[in-house]
Amino acid sequence: MEEKVMIREMFNDIITRLDVIQKEQQEMKSDLTETKNDLAEVKTDLAEVKIDLAEVKIDLTEVKTDLTEVKTDLLGVKNDVSKLQQSQETIRSYIFNVDKTLKNCEEDHRFIEALKKIANG
Template sequence: MKHEKLLELILDKLDNIEKQQQEMKTEQQTMKKELCKRLDSIEKSQKGIQQYVIYADDTFKKFEEDHKFIERLKKAIGE
């Protein structure tokens, strides 16, 4: 009788451990999905920033070219 009670307690403990492991696994999977979503969002933001920098650089180069042209035009008109 005493052994049966002890065996039952051990089995209950093992069952609880299995349930906790399953809960932890589920939580880990949920966290992984959330992390992947956030990483995708960061990657998209990073690409957007990269495009902005490229376009800003191109715009600045065009501005410099226009400025040089205007300065040459002023100089030509002034002569």
């Protein structure tokens, strides 16, 4: 009988150990499932980051294009300002020359009037 009791105790001990092992396996499976879910979330987040990065690259390209257009426009404005300054200088020179010409005409007119007075005399 004692032998039966020992065998029964051994059998119960084995069953208890198997239960513990089974519980540990279930915990490991649960942990593995959580890890897989976490990995799936990380992959999803990474995909979103890649999409965001692509959008940022597109935006950066657009900004670079806009900057190039602004630089081109600025160069055009600088050229227009330069032409305007040249035009203003030409107008100033013309006005100065007209004024000088009028003074010469006035002097010539006075000289002619003086000659007329001398001739009529």
